Amino acid sequence: MLDSLSNRLQGVFQKLSSKGTVREKDLDEALREVRVALLEADVNFKVVREFVKGVRERAIGADVLKSLTGPQQVIGFVNEEMVRILGEEQVGLATASKPPTILMLVGPKGSGKTTTAAKLALHLRKGGQKPILISTDAVRVAGSEQLLALGKQLNVPAADVSDAKPKDQAKAALAEAKKHGATALIVDTTGQIAYDSDSTADLREIHKAFGPTETLLVIDAMTGQEAVNVAQEMDDVFGIAGFIMAKMDGDARGGAALSIRAVTGLPIKFIGTGEKADALEAFIPDRFASRILGMGDVLTLVEKAAETIGDEDVQRLEKKLRTQTLDLEDFMIQIQQMKKMGPISQLVDMIPGLSNVKSQMNLDDIDESFWDKAEAVVYSMTPEERRHPELINGSRRRRIALGSGSSPQEINRLLNQWKQAKKIAQAVASGKGPSLLNMIRR
Ligand code: GDP
Ligand code: MG
Numbered sequence: 001m002l003d004s005l006s007n008r009l010q011g012v013f014q015k016l017s018s019k020g021t022v023r024e025k026d027l028d029e030a031l032r033e034v035r036v037a038l039l040e041a042d043v044n045f046k047v048v049r050e051f052v053k054g055v056r057e058r059a060i061g062a063d064v065l066k067s068l069t070g071p072q073q074v075i076g077f078v079n080e081e082m083v084r085i086l087g088e089e090q091v092g093l094a095t096a097s098k099p100p101t102i103l104m105l106v107g108p109k110g111s112g113k114t115t116t117a118a119k120l121a122l123h124l125r126k127g128g129q130k131p132i133l134i135s136t137d138a139v140r141v142a143g144s145e146q147l148l149a150l151g152k153q154l155n156v157p158a159a160d161v162s163d164a165k166p167k168d169q170a171k172a173a174l175a176e177a178k179k180h181g182a183t184a185l186i187v188d189t190t191g192q193i194a195y196d197s198d199s200t201a202d203l204r205e206i207h208k209a210f211g212p213t214e215t216l217l218v219i220d221a222m223t224g225q226e227a228v229n230v231a232q233e234m235d236d237v238f239g240i241a242g243f244i245m246a247k248m249d250g251d252a253r254g255g256a257a258l259s260i261r262a263v264t265g266l267p268i269k270f271i272g273t274g275e276k277a278d279a280l281e282a283f284i285p286d287r288f289a290s291r292i293l294g295m296g297d298v299l300t301l302v303e304k305a306a307e308t309i310g311d312e313d314v315q316r317l318e319k320k321l322r323t324q325t326l327d328l329e330d331f332m333i334q335i336q337q338m339k340k341m342g343p344i345s346q347l348v349d350m351i352p353g354l355s356n357v358k359s360q361m362n363l364d365d366i367d368e369s370f371w372d373k374a375e376a377v378v379y380s381m382t383p384e385e386r387r388h389p390e391l392i393n394g395s396r397r398r399r400i401a402l403g404s405g406s407s408p409q410e411i412n413r414l415l416n417q418w419k420q421a422k423k424i425a426q427a428v429a430s431g432k433g434p435s436l437l438n439m440i441r442r
Contacts, residue, residue, distance in 0.1 A: 001273070002254040002292055008037040010294040013075050022070035027059055030074065042224040042255025047085055047262045054081040079289055085258065086285035091242060091267035093124075096213040100177050101129075101184040104210060106203070106238055107218035108230060109191025112246030112272055114143060116218050117188040118150035119272065119280035124184050125156065132182035133158035134173045136206050139190040147188050154277055157182065166205035173210070187212065192234075200237055207238055214241035216269065219256055221248045227256035228263045235264065246272035249279070254292075328378055328386040328418055376404040377414050389415055 012033045019026055031052050038048045058077040064070040095101045103120065105113045114137075121131040133151045135158070137143035144160040151158025159176040161169045177185050187210060192200050207215065215238045219227045234240055245257050248271045261268055268283040378386060380403030385391055392400070392415065397408045404411075 001248050002041070002252060002257070004251070005037060005041040005254045006292050006294055008040075009034065009078075009292065012037070013071075013078075013294070016074060017071045019071060021067070022059075022064055022074060024065055027056070027065070027074065031056055034078065038258070041253040041258070044225055044228060044255070044259035044263055047259045050262070051081050051085055054084065075293070079293055079295065082289035082293065083286045085262045086283075086288055087261040087267050088285055090282060090284045091269055092282070093269065094214050094241065095184075099183050100174075102187060102210055102212040102214075103184065104187040104189065104207060104212035104215045104238075105218050105244075106189050106192060106207075106215060106234060106240075108220070108223075111191070111218045111220045111223075112244075113191070113218045114146050114150070114188050115275065115277075116244050116246055116270075116272055116280070117147060117186045118154060118156075118277045120186050120270075121151070121156040122154060122277050123270075123280055124186070129183045130181055131156055131184045131186055132177050132180050134176070134185050134187045135160040136162050136169050136173075137188060137190045138162035138202070143188070143190065150277065166202045167209050169206050170209035170211075185210075204237065215239060216242055216244055218244045218246055219260070221245045221252035221254075221256055221271075222250055224253060224255040225259060228259055231260055231264050231266070235266065240264075240266055242267040242269040244268070244270045244272065244280075245283075249273040328381065328389050329383075373404070373406055373410065374414050374417075377406055377411055380404040389418060 012030050015033075016022065016026065016030045022030075034055070035048055035052050038051065039045065043051075055074070055077045058080070059065075059074050062073060062077075064073045067073060093101075093103065105117055105120075107113050117133055121133055124131040133147050133156055135144035135147040137147070144162055148158045148160060150156075157176070157180040159173065161172040161176070164172050173185055173187065176182075189203055189206065192203055217231055217234050217238075217240045219230065223230070231240065231243065243260060243266065245260075245268055248257065257268065257271070260266070271281050271283050271288075273279045273281055377400060380400045381389075381392075385396065385400075392411075394408075397411050400411055401408050
């Protein structure tokens with residue numbers, strides 16, 4: 001997702017991290033590169049300008065130029081600004097105070113409305129609702145057929161009311177909903193070109209008759225900045241509650257997804273990540289930012305960990321992270337947990353800093369036997385060495401190698417990995433964010 005932007009930003013961070021301290025010159029250079037990367041991803045220039053200004057002000061305010069953790073702090077600020085322009089809080093769908101809830105999807109031709117309607121039906125059903133799909137697409141016969149077919153495939157009731165006059169379609173749809181005991185109507189519409197008022201006349205009448213709980217604008221993520229204009233015009237006509245960015249799995253440059261909230265003030269509620277009906281994700285700004293910035297999806301990882309290892313261990317680990325006292329014994333516990341969590345190749349994407357070196361890593365190297373070896377190595381250390389791995393010199397290394405049946409190189413590799421883990425821990429700990437557990441429970 002947004003791979004080229006993501007790679008460029010990670011390149012900037014790597015360069016910055018390679019410097020011990022950040023001089024003003026380094027900060028300006030990094031920010032210039034961030035600016036160019038965002039502009040090339042077609043992010044709105046005003047949003048870019050505010051973004052860069054925001055990061056710079058925070059950096060100067062926090063005295064990063066004097067700080068030993070300057071690079072990490074700057075990266076943290078980029079993350080915070082990113083979360084800010086994406087809207088901070090996740091915004092879910094509204095439900096009608098008096099059922100049924102009516103969600104109407106509007107948007108340009110081919111943006112993904114019909115596909116998204118089916119995805120939303122699945123999403124609502126998972127949440128315990130009884131959805132019905134409604135086609136009002138009178139322009140493209142294939143459009144209603146497509147929706148009816150999707151309904152059949154997903155075992156969700158679907159009805160085509162597009163034969164009725166625009167003002168009568170809502171009544172027909174509500175009758176169908178009642179027949180099926182539906183609690184939510186998902187209303188698919190004909191593609192609109194926002195600024196052509198003739199083409200919206202029918203849809204305006206349909207919209208008025210339905211009086212939707214929410215009107216959602218479906219946007220093709222590849223549209224770039226033009227999406228912002230469409231959004232503003234559609235909002236003027238229909239009063240948009242938020243956006244669904246479809247086709248985020250493609251090679252979208254990212255401009256639309258990153259600009260639209262800041263420019264319109266309206267939230268992105270979901271992203272579409274594939275053609276299949278289950279390829280819909282709730283849009284959560286901080287998680288999205290972490291992914292773009294290559295910080296891995298730490299929360300998803302922690303969630304997964306909490307499922308496998310329980311809250312108490314997470315709390316203990318978190319305390320260690322915050323007090324920066326992670327030692328090899330903790331690393332050991334982590335390794336044991338990793339073993340429980342499943343194949344390493346699946347986890348790598350979620351681990352900060354690892355996703356961008358994945359192509360250079362030999363993943364076959366890190367199979368189950370790797371963890372067993374790591375365990376053997378740590379067990380061959382004295383408790384003192386586990387708490388203070390910096391004590392491990394040449395002769396200690398040889399002793400540990402002998403005890404664990406491994407080579408000194410393997411021990412070095414493990415120690416490097418532990419250092420990497422510690423770095424990640426420090427990055428997490430330096431974030432002033434809420435507790436990991438609270439974030440999971442959100
Ligand atoms: P509509 O004209 O707005 O109803 O658009 P459709 O729902 O018919 O979608 C147009 C095309 O985009 C179809 O080929 C869909 O399979 C495809 N599509 C929709 N959403 C996504 C998505 O999230 N990812 C991908 N890769 N394709 C999508
Ligand atoms: Mg359609």
